[in-house]
Amino acid sequence: MLQQSILTEHVTLNMGPQHPSTHGVLRLELTLEGEVVVDCRPVIGYLHRGVEKIGEARTYPQFLPYTDRLDYLSSASNNAAYVLAVEKLMGLEVPERAKYLRVIALELNRIASHLVFLATFGNDLAATTAFLYAIRERELIMDLFEMWVGARLTQSTFKLGGVSDDVPEGFVQQARDFCRLLPGRVDEYDRLLTGNRIFEARTRGVGLLPPEVALDYACSGPTLRGSGVAFDLRRAAPYEMYDRLDFDVVTHSSCDCLGRYLVRMQEMRQSVRILQQCLDQLPEGEVRAKVGRVVKPPAGEAYGRVESPRGEFGCYVVSDGGTSPRRVRLRAPSFFHLAVLPQMLRGWKVGDVVAILGSIDIVLGEVDR
Amino acid sequence: MIDLLCSQLGEAVQSAEQVGDELRVRLPASSLMAAARLCKEHGYNYPCDLTAVDTRSELVMVYRLISLNSGQQVVLSVGLPRSGARVPTLSGVYGAAEWLEREAFDLFGVRFEGHPDLRRILLTDDWEGHPLLK
Numbered sequence: 052m053l054q055q056s057i058l059t060e061h062v063t064l065n066m067g068p069q070h071p072s073t074h075g076v077l078r079l080e081l082t083l084e085g086e087v088v089v090d091c092r093p094v095i096g097y098l099h100r101g102v103e104k105i106g107e108a109r110t111y112p113q114f115l116p117y118t119d120r121l122d123y124l125s126s127a128s129n130n131a132a133y134v135l136a137v138e139k140l141m142g143l144e145v146p147e148r149a150k151y152l153r154v155i156a157l158e159l160n161r162i163a164s165h166l167v168f169l170a171t172f173g174n175d176l177a178a179t180t181a182f183l184y185a186i187r188e189r190e191l192i193m194d195l196f197e198m199w200v201g202a203r204l205t206q207s208t209f210k211l212g213g214v215s216d217d218v219p220e221g222f223v224q225q226a227r228d229f230c231r232l233l234p235g236r237v238d239e240y241d242r243l244l245t246g247n248r249i250f251e252a253r254t255r256g257v258g259l260l261p262p263e264v265a266l267d268y269a270c271s272g273p274t275l276r277g278s279g280v281a282f283d284l285r286r287a288a289p290y291e292m293y294d295r296l297d298f299d300v301v302t303h304s305s306c307d308c309l310g311r312y313l314v315r316m317q318e319m320r321q322s323v324r325i326l327q328q329c330l331d332q333l334p335e336g337e338v339r340a341k342v343g344r345v346v347k348p349p350a351g352e353a354y355g356r357v358e359s360p361r362g363e364f365g366c367y368v369v370s371d372g373g374t375s376p377r378r379v380r381l382r383a384p385s386f387f388h389l390a391v392l393p394q395m396l397r398g399w400k401v402g403d404v405v406a407i408l409g410s411i412d413i414v415l416g417e418v419d420r
Numbered sequence: 421m422i423d424l425l426c427s428q429l430g431e432a433v434q435s436a437e438q439v440g441d442e443l444r445v446r447l448p449a450s451s452l453m454a455a456a457r458l459c460k461e462h463g464y465n466y467p468c469d470l471t472a473v474d475t476r477s478e479l480v481m482v483y484r485l486i487s488l489n490s491g492q493q494v495v496l497s498v499g500l501p502r503s504g505a506r507v508p509t510l511s512g513v514y515g516a517a518e519w520l521e522r523e524a525f526d527l528f529g530v531r532f533e534g535h536p537d538l539r540r541i542l543l544t545d546d547w548e549g550h551p552l553l554k
Contacts, residue, residue, distance in 0.1 A: 095542065096540075096543060104551055104552055266465050266466055267515040269466055365469060367469065367471065367484075378473045378474070380469070386519065390516060419542060
């Protein structure tokens with residue numbers, strides 16, 4: 052009798068940095084036993100540009116466009132965290148119309164970002180049609196921004212003291228048309244994906260993130276709310292004029308990939324509600340407070356925090372009274388979500404890695420900074 | 421919380437002030453662990469951020485801990501020498517500290533004593549120096 056024992060040594064597999072499902076340059080060092088993930092070590096830094104260091108060598112207004120390029124799917128929320136921190140330092144009050152326009156920019160960005168999530172998540176799970184549909188609707192948002200500020204992706208809509216430009220003639224009507232259109236389209240995505248058996252089989256019960264672990268790793272945004280924790284900065288620490296708006300904080304208690312997906316789908320509908328209220332109530336007036344050419348906030352420190360589509364995006368600015376910050380610290384939610392990823396992957400198969408990684412919706416631009 | 425930290429840590433609290441919704445507390449490195457544990461026990465369950473600031477005269481570690489129930493923030497700061505800075509790790513108290521401390525080590529050269537895996541995170545392994553030091 053030939054006796055041969057099968058070798059079951061662990062195999063190390065590099066996923067990335069040039070893998071289509073890693074959504075950027077990320078490398079996952081997977082330790083596998085057969086097809087099962089035993090351990091994972093995310094390797095980041097491929098996109099590190101030293102943005103925090105650059106911040107120390109630029110004046111306060113000069114640094115703003117750099118923030119657009121962090122979470123490039125939602126440039127407005129990066130802008131917002133930075134200007135909120137600097138305005139707090141300066142004690143600057145923003146005109147009412149500018150606050151409304153800022154919220155419009157933030158919510159349009161949220162929808163655009165969730166549409167990209169939907170597109171890529173569907174694509175990762177072999178539902179290519181979803182990609183085409185979601186990108187089609189995102190295009191309408193890009194057009195709105197092109198009409199408003201000229202840029203489509205890195206918009207720099209925010210400026211210290213307000214927004215860069217007032218919205219042009221016809222913008223409000225076009226935005227209203229978009230708000231009327233989108234809910235029907237989200238219904239369409241629901242019919243396409245949410246009830247789909249293959250999609251459900253790949254996401255339901257997969258990649259569990261218990262709420263206590265999520266909190267311990269300071270997860271936020273849909274990743275945290277998909278674990279049933281109702282924490283949303285728009286409600287918990289309102290900025291601009293979110294305290295005057297009527298919307299629901301969406302949560303899902305299933306803690307799995309499907310839960311995180313469902314939270315984002317519902318959030319698009321809530322963002323439409325917010326947009327409609329802003330467009331209805333949009334007051335007349337100035338869109339930018341008077342800010343001198345030279346910005347010199349008094350010495351001190353401030354922390355600005357906003358609910359970006361991915362979670363808490365924070366900006367900690369320390370001023371020494373000069374024209375450039377002493378320190379700009381950027382707190383990127385995706386960084387925290389990648390740190391907890393190994394815990395979500397253990398015990399799942401290689402094929403599930405793609406679904407789980409997709410469900411936390413990372414952007415490497417903000418992870419690596 | 422301000423009273424609690426002062427009574428539990430006593431003399432160690434170098435300064436404490438409430439600014440808006442932030443409670444800013446300055447401590448020596450030796451009391452950091454005790455303070456963090458105390459915060460965690462009293463509902464500061466969300467380790468929002470951890471970073472360092474180089475003021476040219478010293479390196480200040482800044483820990484921002486938030487209670488999701490009350491919305492209150494505790495900001496602990498610890499002054500360290502600019503070269504050879506050492507501070508105990510909080511990775512045993514808050515999971516998020518593990519990667520954040522790797523980043524502070526990478527960019528500022530702070531040594532976190534007891535950290536399970538203190539490697540560079542954003543820069544390459546063969547990088548020399550710590551770029552965010554002034």
